[in-house]
Amino acid sequence: MTTTTSHHPSIKKYLAVFGALLILTGATVGVSYLHIGSIVITVGIALLIAAAKGSLVAAFFMHLMGEHKWIYLVLALTAFFFLVMLLVPFISHFNDYRI
Amino acid sequence: MTSHTTTLDTVQPGELPYAKLGTWLFLASEVMLFGSLFSAYILLRAGSATWPHGWQLLNIKLATLNTVFLITSSVTMVLAYAKIQNGEIGKFRLFLALTILLGSAFLVVKYFEYSHKFHEGHFPSTNLFYATYFTMTGLHVLHVIGGLLVNLYFLFPGLKLYESSPEQFVGRIECSGLYWHFVDLVWIFLFPVLYLL
C-alpha cells in the first residue's frame, strides 16, 4: 500500500462524521435565524461551528489524524501566516487615522 | 543510529509519498489564496458604513442544499478511496461517479442562483456585497470544476493506470480526494460568511 501510515477505512466512522456534519449544518442555519443582535457573537458562533465542521473534514476525511510530521509542520506555518494575513488589515482599519 | 519513522529528517521509503506531500503543499497555497479573499472581505466590510446581511439578499435554502451536496460528495469521495484501497473497482467507480454527480448538482444550483441574480439586475458591479459574493463563490466554482475534471479523468481514461500500477493509482485517488475535501472545506466557511452573516 502506498499509504504506510495505516488508514484503515472505517465506513462506520465516515458515516458518523457525515451525520455530525449534517447536524452542524443545521445548527449553522438555525443560529442565523435567531438574528442575534451582537455582530461579534453572531460572527463568533458562525466561525466556531464552521471551524468544527472543517476540523471534522480535515481530521477524518483528509486523514489528518495521525498524519506525517511534515504535513503538520507545513500546515502549522500556513495557519500562522493565514491568521496574520486575516488580522492585520482588520486591525489596521481600527488603527488608521482616517476611517 | 535508530531510525524513527516519525522524525522530520529521515523519512523512510514509502512513509510519505511524494504526491501526498506535494498535494498538501499545494493546498497550503490555496489556503493562502482563499484566505486573502476572506481578508479582503473582512477589511471591506469593516470599512463600510452599511453592509446587507446575506440572508436579506441570498437564497439560504438553495445554499443549504448546496452545502449538503458538497458534504455528501466528500463522504462519497472518501468511500471511493476506501473502496479502491481494498481493490473493489466496481464500488470505487460507483462512489466516484456519485461524487461527480453531487459536485455537478452543486454547479447546477449555482447556475440557477447566479442567473436569478443577473435577471434581477444584480451584478458584481452593483455593490461591494455582490462583488465579493460573485468573486468568492466564482473562484470556488472554478475550483469545483477543476475537481470534477480531475475526478472524471480518473473515472474514465485515468483508470487504465490501475491495471499497470495499482499502488500509484490509489495514491492519485488519495490526492484527488484531498483536493476535493479542501473544496468542501472552503465552502464550509464561505457558506456562513456570505449567506448567514
Place this chain on the structure above:
Amino acid sequence: MTQESHHESHHELPFWRKYIFSVDHKVIGIQYGITSLLFLFFGFTLIMMLRWQLAYPNQPVPGFGWLFKETMGIMPPEFYNQLGAMHGTIMVFLGVVPLAVGAFGNYVMPLQIGAPDMAFPKLNMISYWVYFVGGVLMLASFFVPGGAASSGWTSYPPLSVIATTGQTMWLVSMVFLITSSLLGSVNFITTITLMRAKGLDFFRLPFFVWAQFVTAFLLLLAFPPLEGAAILQLMDRLAGTSFFLPSGLVISGTPLNVSGGGNAVLWQHLFWFLAHPEVYVLILPAMGIVAEVIVVNSRKPLYGYKSLVYSVLFLGFMSFVVWAHHMFLTGMGTFLSNFFMVTTMIISIPSVIVLTVLVITLWGGSIRFTTPMLFAIAFLPMFGIGGLTGLPLGFNATDIHLHDTYYVIGHFHYVVAPGTIFALFAGIYHWFPKVTGRKMCEILGKIHFWPSLLFMNGIFFTMLFYGAAGVQRRLYDPTVYTHAQPVQWLNVVMSYSAWGLAISQIPFMINLFKNVFSRKKIHENPWEATTLEWAASSPPPHGNFATAPQVFRGPYEYSVPGHAQDFFPQHLEGTHS
C-alpha cells in the same frame, strides 16, 4: 528512489522532447537560465532608455526618433511610465527570480542532494512553460493600444484600475508567473524533503540548498495573496467592481461611474504581503551562492553553519510580518506603525548574522581570487550598504522624509543589483564548468568584474544622495521641482554609469558564447569542491549519478587537519571528522 520509476529508455528521445519539452531538471534549468538572462538584458535596456530622459529631460532620444515620431523624438510621459513599470516587473519576476530559483535552483539543487531529478519532473517542465507564456504576455503588452502597464511594478489602484489595456495583460501575466512559481515551490520542497541521498541529513546540506528550501516556502505561502489581489483588480477592471475604488472618486473632473465603497489600501496590504517576502526570495538564493563560492575559494569550512541555517529560517519566518513598512505613509495609526517598525528592526538581525558569518569565513583562508570569488566577495560590502541604507527606511519617523524618493530606489538596488546580480554572476562563473564541461576565461571575467563594480556604485551610491535631497520617484521630468534642480547633474552621473555598466557586460557575453562551444574540456571537479554536484560528470548525464551517492560527512570539510588533500568530498568513504 523515484516514486514514478521511469525506466531508462535506451533509445534516444526526439529533439523536441530532449531539448524543448524535456523533463530533465538540468535542461529545464538551462531553459530558465537562457530565458531569464534575455529578460534581464531586455529589462536593462528599458532602464537605459529611461535614464536618457532623466539625464537630459525633454531632449530627443538618440537612435529612437523613429519610436517617438509624434513627439519629435522626445520620449512621451506615458512611455516613460511604461519603462519604469516594466523595468521593475521584468527584472524581478522575469529576470532575477527565474534565474536564481528556476535556473540555479533547478540545475544545482538536485545534484547537491544526490537526487536523480526533481520529485515531479513533468510539473517542472510545466512550470517553465507557464513562466514562458507569462513572459510572452508581458512583452506583448507593449504592443497593445496604450502600451504596457504604466502604474509602477506595484500597480497601485485607483490609477492601475483606470489604466490602459496593458495593465490587464500585466495582471493576467502575473497569474501565469505566480502559478509557475507555486508549482515550482511544491517541487522544490518535496524534492529537498524526500529525495536527499542516504546519509544526507538536513544539517549536512550545503547552505545553497537550505536557502532554496526557505525560498520555496516563501514563494508557496506569500504568492497566493497577490494572486487573490490580481483577481480582485481584474474584477475591478473588467467586471466593474469597486474592490479598490473608494466612493466619490473623480477622474479629470468626471465622477467615476462605479459603486464605490472600496479601499485602495487593501491592494497595498495584499501586494506587499507578497512583495516583502519576495525581496527575500531575491536575496536568499544569492546568499546561498555566495556561501558556496566563498567556501570553495577560501579552502576553509563555513564558519557558523548552524547560525547561518537558523538565521535564514528565522529570516524567512519574519519576512511575513514586516510588509507594512512599505505603507508607513498610508495614514496608519501608531500601534501598527510601531509594530511593523519593530519587526523590521528585528529582521535585520539575521541578515547581519549571515553577512558576519560569511566575512569570518574569509578570515585566515587561502583565498583564490578567481572571478566567481571576486563577485562573491564584492557581494558582501554591497549587500552591507543595501542593508544599512534600509535602516532609515525601516524607522517610521525617518521614512516620512525618505519614502517614495530615489533613496529607496538606491537602497533596494544595492541589495538586488551589486547584491543579488553579482551573486548570480558568481554562480554562473562557478557552475559553468559543471553545466558545460568547460571553464570560462579568467581574464575576460576580471574585465567584466571591475568596471561592473565601479559603475554599479556610480549609479546607486549617487542615487542615495539624489534621493536624500528629496527628489521623488517616478518623475518624468524632475527639473520641474526647484529642489531637484541643483542635483540634476547627479542624473548625468547615474546615466553615464548605467550606460557604462551596459558596456561592461560585453566581456561577459563574449566569455559565455566563446566558451560554451570551446574545445578545452575540464574534469568534473575543477574547483576541488566537496559538495555532491562535483561528484557527477560535467555535464551530468540524465539521472545525474551512475549509482546513488551516499553521504558520509558535512558539506564543508576543507583543510581537515592530517588529511592529505585540502578538501574531503561528502560522498567519499573514509574517516570522517
